[in-house]
Amino acid sequence: MALPETIVALLVLNAGSSSLKFRLFAPDSLDELAGGTIEDLDIDGHAGAFAALRTQLQRDAAETPVTAIAHRVVHGGDRYAGPVVIDAAVEAAIAALSPLAPLHNPASLAVIRVARDAFPAVPQLAVFDTAFHQTLPDHAWRYAVAEEISRRGVRRHGFHGISHADVARRAAEFLGRDNLKLVSLHLGQGASAAAIDSGRCIDTSMGLTPLEGLVMGTRSGDLDPALIFHLVREHAMPLPKVEALLTRESGLKGLCGSGDMREILGRLAAGDDSARLALDLYCYRIRKYIGAYSAALGGIDALAFTAGVGENAPEVRARACAGLAHLGVRIDPDRNRLARGDISPIHAGDSTVAVLVIRANEEFEIARQVRELVDTAVSQRNEP
Secondary structure, eight states, rough: OOOOOOOSEEEEEEEEESEEEEEETTTTTTTTEEEEEEESOOOHHHHHHHHHHHHHHHHOOSSSSOEEEEEEESOTTOOOOOOEEEOOOHHHHHHGGGSEHHHHHHHHHHHHHHHHHOOSSSSSEEETTTTGGGGOOOOHHHSOOOOOHHTTTSOOOSSSSHHHHHHHHHHHHTTTTOOOEEEHHHHHEEEEEEEETTOOOOOOOOSSEEEESSOOOOOSSSSSSSHHHHHHHOOOHHHHHHHHHHHHHHHHHHHHHHHOOOHHHHHHHHTOOHHHHHHHHHHHHHHHHHHHHHHHHTSSEEEEEEEEHHHHOHHHHHHHTOOOOGGGGOOHHHHTTTSSSSSSEOOOTTOOSEEEEEOOHHHHHHHHHHHEEEEEEEEHHTTT
16 A cells, blocks of 8 residues: 555554554644553453544544554564555564564554554554664674574664664754764663664664663563573473563563562662662663773763653663763763753763753654655655
């Protein structure tokens, strides 16, 4: 199905394993017309969530017809470097990559299908989290494995790309610099870092799957891959159990029994030693990546925190930046504590690196990319 010449209203859908976020945009202005989040999906799953979404749209934007639908899709492999119109081949690719993103791609497919049933004449598009990382140089995306393995798609793909792209664009606009050397930190239940040079990603912490990199809520992040062999051989642990352990029972939850940073910070204040260890390890891993990406970029101009933990946990930001004065990173305790709004600078007056807290807005970035795609398509159609 081709893109229309004009989009009256673009519905952006962001499907999680147990939630569905939606925003309705006017593409020309990118003004938000309606939106919400449906959480704790019931037995009807994403079909029920979509029905609730339609009810809310009919209440809040009944006079605005949906003429295009865009979906956040986590894993697109190395096939897609930008938004694409969803057809049978794109659906098949999303399904084929589901084993590498089992909590995300199946949810996106479910919502794509119920949206098509509800709006059969409306074109749907996919915007991939992996697309932003297609600019990684060979030495950053390649794993040190045999060529025949690499050719099968075993490589660093990276994730949270929509968020990192949004942060890179907004940080550059805020600071008035196109040639920004930026380390972007998306810290939520999932967490990743990206090294971004003049808007192009040159390295990122997540890899073939969203398991690699920083410590996360329930995911381990970086570890010795031989740990898997050890658990299988020495502890007779079946591979499915190993996978469940590393993705659902590790990270902060494995360290202290909880993957919720708010609970961990509360326990820390009460003197809980396991919460202290979890926070120390979490922030230490972030500092290591900041240092590594400063080296990869040849120095940094800015550091940005986004997503649930990045935006709402001043203690995490302070600990993550502690000891980085040699890189030029100094934060102001009061500005850090009081950070609010879409973009808040929290660096001290003598910091040579700008430190920003940027409110995540993946849905807006998806809408912006789709508008850019439509504008390009219309321009090409009108060429003599």
